[in-house]
Amino acid sequence: xxxxxxxxxxxxxxxxxxxxxxxxxxxxxxxxxxxxxxxxxxxxxxxxxxxxxxxxxxxxxxxxxxxxxxxxxxxxxxxxxxxxxxxxxxxxxxxxxxxxxxxxxxxxxxxxxxxxxxxxxxxxxxxxxxxxxxxxxxxxxxxxxxxxxxxxxxxxxxxxxxxxxxxxxxxxxxxxxxxxxxxxxxxxxxxxxxxxxxxxxxxxxxxxxxxxxxxxxxxxxxxxxxxxxxxxxxxxxxxxxxxxxxxxxxxxxxxxxxxxxxxxxxxxxxxxxxxxxxxxxxxxxxxxxxxxxxxxxxxxxxxxxxxxxxxxxxxxxxxxxxxxxxxxxxxxx
Amino acid sequence: xxxxxxxxxxxxxxxxxxxxxxxxxxxxxxxxxxxxxxxxxxxxxxxxxxxxxxxxxxxxxxxxxxxxxxxxxxxxxxxxxxxxxxxxxxxxxxxxxxxxxxxxxxxxxxxxxxxxxxxxxxxxxxxxxxxxxxxxxxxxxxxxxxxxxxxxxxxxxxxxxxxxxxxxxxxxxxxxxxxxxxxxxxxxxxxxxxxxxxxxxxxxxxxxxxxxxxxxxxxxxxxxxxxxxxxxxxxxxxxxxxxxxxxxxxxxxxxxxxxxxxxxxxxxxxxxxxxxxxxxxxxxxxxxxxxxxxxxxxxxxxxxxxxxxxxxxxxxxxxxxxxxxxxxxxxxx
Numbered sequence: 001x002x003x004x005x006x007x008x009x010x011x012x013x014x015x016x017x018x019x020x021x022x023x024x025x026x027x028x029x030x031x032x033x034x035x036x037x038x039x040x041x042x043x044x045x046x047x048x049x050x051x052x053x054x055x056x057x058x059x060x061x062x063x064x065x066x067x068x069x070x071x072x073x074x075x076x077x078x079x080x081x082x083x084x085x086x087x088x089x090x091x092x093x094x095x096x097x098x099x100x101x102x103x104x105x106x107x108x109x110x111x112x113x114x115x116x117x118x119x120x121x122x123x124x125x126x127x128x129x130x131x132x133x134x135x136x137x138x139x140x141x142x143x144x145x146x147x148x149x150x151x152x153x154x155x156x157x158x159x160x161x162x163x164x165x166x167x168x169x170x171x172x173x174x175x176x177x178x179x180x181x182x183x184x185x186x187x188x189x190x191x192x193x194x195x196x197x198x199x200x201x202x203x204x205x206x207x208x209x210x211x212x213x214x215x216x217x218x219x220x221x222x223x224x225x226x227x228x229x230x231x232x233x234x235x236x237x238x239x240x241x242x243x244x245x246x247x248x249x250x251x252x253x254x255x256x257x258x259x260x261x262x263x264x265x266x267x268x269x270x271x272x273x274x275x276x277x278x279x280x281x282x283x284x285x286x287x288x289x290x291x292x293x294x295x296x297x298x299x300x301x302x303x304x305x306x307x308x309x310x311x312x313x314x315x316x317x318x319x320x321x322x323x324x325x326x327x328x329x330x331x332x333x
Numbered sequence: 334x335x336x337x338x339x340x341x342x343x344x345x346x347x348x349x350x351x352x353x354x355x356x357x358x359x360x361x362x363x364x365x366x367x368x369x370x371x372x373x374x375x376x377x378x379x380x381x382x383x384x385x386x387x388x389x390x391x392x393x394x395x396x397x398x399x400x401x402x403x404x405x406x407x408x409x410x411x412x413x414x415x416x417x418x419x420x421x422x423x424x425x426x427x428x429x430x431x432x433x434x435x436x437x438x439x440x441x442x443x444x445x446x447x448x449x450x451x452x453x454x455x456x457x458x459x460x461x462x463x464x465x466x467x468x469x470x471x472x473x474x475x476x477x478x479x480x481x482x483x484x485x486x487x488x489x490x491x492x493x494x495x496x497x498x499x500x501x502x503x504x505x506x507x508x509x510x511x512x513x514x515x516x517x518x519x520x521x522x523x524x525x526x527x528x529x530x531x532x533x534x535x536x537x538x539x540x541x542x543x544x545x546x547x548x549x550x551x552x553x554x555x556x557x558x559x560x561x562x563x564x565x566x567x568x569x570x571x572x573x574x575x576x577x578x579x580x581x582x583x584x585x586x587x588x589x590x591x592x593x594x595x596x597x598x599x600x601x602x603x604x605x606x607x608x609x610x611x612x613x614x615x616x617x618x619x620x621x622x623x624x625x626x627x628x629x630x631x632x633x634x635x636x637x638x639x640x641x642x643x644x645x646x647x648x649x650x651x652x653x654x655x656x657x658x659x660x661x662x663x664x665x666x
Contacts, residue, residue, distance in 0.1 A: 034367045036389060040457065055621040056369060117618065124373065281658070285450065288388040288654035290621040321621035325614070325665045332658045 011256045014165035016207035019172050019200060022069040022165040029101065030065050030169070031057050035177040038286040045302050047309035050185065052174045055289050055321030059121065061247070062170050062197055062319050063087075063094030063157075069166030070155050071098045079104040083155050084147040086110070086139035088246050089118025090320050091157040096127035107152070109143045115246060115324045134249075135239075158196025159254035168200025174315055175208035185212060188315040189298035189307060192216035192225050192268070193248035195257030197319060202264040205315070213266035215307050217297040219245035219276065225253050225261060226268025234258050244273050244327070247294030247320055269306035276300045281333040283318065293331065295320035344589045347498035349540035352505050352533060355402040355498040362434065363398050363502070364390050368510040371619040378635050380642035383518065385507045386622050388654030392454065394580070394628070395503050395530055395652050396420075396427030396490075402499030403488050404431045412437040416488050417480040419443070419472035421579050422451025423653050424490040429460035440485065442476045448579060448657045467582075468572075491529025492587035501533025507648055508541035518545060521648040522631035522640060525549035525558050525601070526581035528590030530652060535597040538648070546599035548640050550630040552578035552609065558586050558594060559601025567591050577606050577660070580627030580653055602639035609633045614666040616651065626664065628653035 014022075036051045054062040071083060082105035085095040092108040099106035106127040110119060111134035122129055132142055147154050156163060171188075178185055188205055190198040195216070202214040216225045221241030228235045236252040243249060253261065271279075276293050279300035283291040291299070298316045301307055323331075347355075369384045387395040404416055415438035418428040425441040432439035439460040443452060444467035455462055465475055480487050489496060504521075511518055521538055523531040528549070535547040549558045554574030561568045569585040576582060586594065604612075609626050612633035616624040624632070631649045634640055656664075 031367075031369070034364075034389070036364075053621075056367070060621055284623050284658070284661070288386075288393055288623040290617050290623060325617065328617070329662045329665060332662060 011161055013256065013260045014161040014168065014200070014203060016203060018161065018165040019168035019204045023169040023172055025069055025072050026065060026166070026169055029068055032173060033057055035174060035181070036287055040286045041282060045309045047312045047314050049302060049309065049314045049316055050178060050183065051287060051316050051318055052170055053289050053318045054170055055291055055295060055318055059093035059097045059125070060320055060322045061090035061094065061295070062167055063090045064097055065169050066163035066166035066196060067091065067094040067155055068098035068101070070160060070162040071102050071104055073162055074104070074153060078153050082106060082150060082152040084109070084143050084152045085155045085157065086143040087157050088249060089114045089122065090247050090322060092118060092122040092127070093125060093322070095155050096122050096125035100126045107146060109139050115322065115327065117322050117324050121322065158194035159256045161256065164196050164200040164257065164260070166200065167197045168204045170197070170317065171201030171204035175205055178315070183313055184209060185313045185315040187307065187309065187312055188212060188214045189217050189301050190214060190317045191248060191294060191297045191319045192218050193294065194250035194254045195225055195261050196254065197317070198265065199257040199260040201317065203260065206264050214264060215266055216261065216268040217301045218268060218270055219243040219248055219294070219297055220270055220272045222248055223268065223270045226270055228253050228258060229262060229265060229268050232262070245276065245294035245297060247292060248297065269301040271297050271300040271304060271306060275304045277331040277333050279303055280331045284332060289318060290321045290323065290328065291318050292320050292323035344494055346589065346593045347494040347501065347533070347536060349536060351494065351498040352501035352537045356502040356505055358402055358405050359398060359499070359502055362401055365506060366390055368507060369620055373619045374615060378642045380645045380647050382635060382642065382647045382649055383511060383516065384620060384649050384651055385503055386651045387503055388622050388624055388628060388651055392426035392430045392458070393653055393655045394423035394427065395500055396423045397430055398502050399496035399499030399529060400424065400427040400488055401431035401434070403493060403495040404435050404437060406495055407437070407486060411486050415439060415483060415485040417442070417476050417485045418488045418490065419476040420490050421582060422447045422455065423580050423655060425451060425455040425460070426458060426655070428488050429455050429458035433459045440479060442472050448655065448660065450655050450657050454655060491527035492589045494589065497529050497533040497590065497593070499533065500530045501537045503530070503650065504534030504537035508538055511648070516646055517542060518646045518648040520546045520548070520640065520642065520645055522548050522550050522634050523650045524581060524627060524630045524652040525551050526627065527583035527587045528558055528594050529587065530650070531598065532590040532593040534650065536593065539597050547597060548599055549594065549601040550634040551601060551603055552576040552581055552627070552630055553603055553605045555581055556601065556603045559603055561586050561591060562595060562598060562601050565595070578609065578627035578630060580625060581630065602634040604630050604633040604637060604639060608637045610664040610666050612636055613664045617665060622651060623654045623656065623661065624651050625653050625656035
């Protein structure tokens with residue numbers, strides 16, 4: 001393992017230039033996802049909403065961006081030794097696809113109750129998968145032990161500058177697309193688990209759109225970032241909490257991500273499962289997009305009025321679409 | 334009504350330049366839908382497939398393109414008198430949105446058993462809706478009588494040069510997007526009802542990609558274009574036929590559309606309901622797109638090997654995504 005991975009407390013936040021450099025690395029590799037909108041959703045929220053659908057990204061979520069940005073900066077020798085990641089599924093698939101593209105073997109530590117679509121997707125991308133019990137075992141410990149054994153490099157799901165900078169390219173793209181349309185969002189809602197996506201997106205957006213308010217949206221029971229922002233220091237979630245938003249179940253904010261988010265975010269918002277189901281159904285009906293529960297929380301907050309968007313231009317990130325047919329059928333209202 | 338609408342036999346096929354002119358009119362009005370792909374679907378078909386997802390178009394299908402191109406060419410006086418259309422739903426919504434945008438009142442004649450999503454969508458766009466019985470009444474006769482009464486202009490669903498040229502902009506965009514990526518499809522699969530979309534798309538694609546084979550894909554029971562192409566003259570469907578592909582239930586090819594399609598198409602392919610369900614599920618899983626049954630037939634033909642895509646670069650049009658939650662739940666395998 002490199003120093004960066006063992007001593008994340010000393011890691012330095014990526015700058016806007018790091019996001020720009022990540023975008024250069026991702027050119028021709030990541031999908032430039034479009035900016036979409038819907039008259040019906042605008043009418044429901046009373047604002048003008050622009051959606052960044054990372055469900056259309058490679059592997060069905062934004063995670064490919066950060067994984068590719070990290071792995072593409074490894075040396076030839078490091079790539080040969082391979083990469084290890086722990087993930088409930090989206091980061092797993094992002095790392096598997098990026099590693100495969102860059103010729104590095106990948107091993108992913110995944111919870112045994114991860115959605116089948118994510119377990120299968122990861123294996124189909126050529127990665128080895130090791131499963132663990134989400135509620136009794138430490139995925140970090142398993143990953144670290146395997147990485148040490150193989151001399152492999154860990155690609156952390158959020159708490160790493162290169163990962164955060166990579167995720168930030170979604171925000172940079174959105175800012176560029178808004179500029180091309182001549183619109184200037186004054187608020188952005190972004191799903192938040194460990195906080196890597198929103199840290200990167202906020203780095204890009206606040207540089208390009210000074211004064212924009214960026215809100216973290218979290219599922220009930222996993223509102224650690226919302227509470228941490230209010231408290232001014234990192235708060236943990238109740239270990240007994242459960243949520244259908246399997247992509248957003250980090251136990252607490254990352255060290256590096258929170259240091260960025262406390263500086264750049266306007267606040268947090270929390271949505272419940274019914275609000276998430278309403279959002280998934282609105283995305284089905286009005287955007288024709290398959291959005292997974294965790295990917296729909298920002299739209300859920302918009303539709304439930306958790307952040308008032310009346311009369312405002314807003315950017316909403318739909319962060320992923322990897323959901324089983326059974327869960328999707330159940331959530332579709 | 335204008336001469337164009339009463340004597341469609343004398344209508345002249347749109348040229349490539351007409352499609353280019355339509356694209357100019359649609360600039361800033363229609364969504365430039367992206368070109369998407371999936372490693373998993375490529376692996377299943379053995380080819381390199383590029384998808385044109387018109388589910389992301391305004392009103393959830395390609396129909397906005399043709400409707401806007403037609404209505405935007407009406408005089409001020411004609412627009413004031415309003416437009417009338419008959420449609421199972423996608424054309425209805427396309428006409429309603431285009432008319433609203435251009436300040437023309439719209440009345441749509443729709444089958445009473447059209448999907449609720451389409452009936453509601455049309456009304457929500459501000460159009461008046463008159464329903465009829467699909468199996469006993471003539472929608473053309475009802476529309477013509479209302480149009481005559483109001484002095485309104487009929488916007489036909491497919492058999493009109495301006496409508497065909499408008500739909501063709503989807504093909505023109507796809508050709509431009511392929512060129513930007515440096516890829517040259519040798520085959521295109523396009524859903525076919527009355528044949529307006531494929532006539533326009535084939536006009537654009539055969540001009541930009543000489544030698545490309547364009548195939549019409551139809552649902553079982555509504556294979557009129559496939560049989561007509563084989564017979565060299567227009568064939569009708571059995572009036573007793575039924576299909577889940579509600580967007581593709583035209584009784585026979587259009588006069589004008591068939592005159593274009595017999596000249597430009599390589600042939601037809603037919604898919605059954607199980608194949609359509611498989612395609613809708615593949616779009617859900619691998620593209621994260623909600624595709625309605627009729628919109629998924631081209632992907633169904635690709636996955637079922639109805640047109641061999643092994644080793645080829647193919648363009649696949651996903652023409653619409655307006656489907657009820659109940660139907661979607663049932664089709665999701």
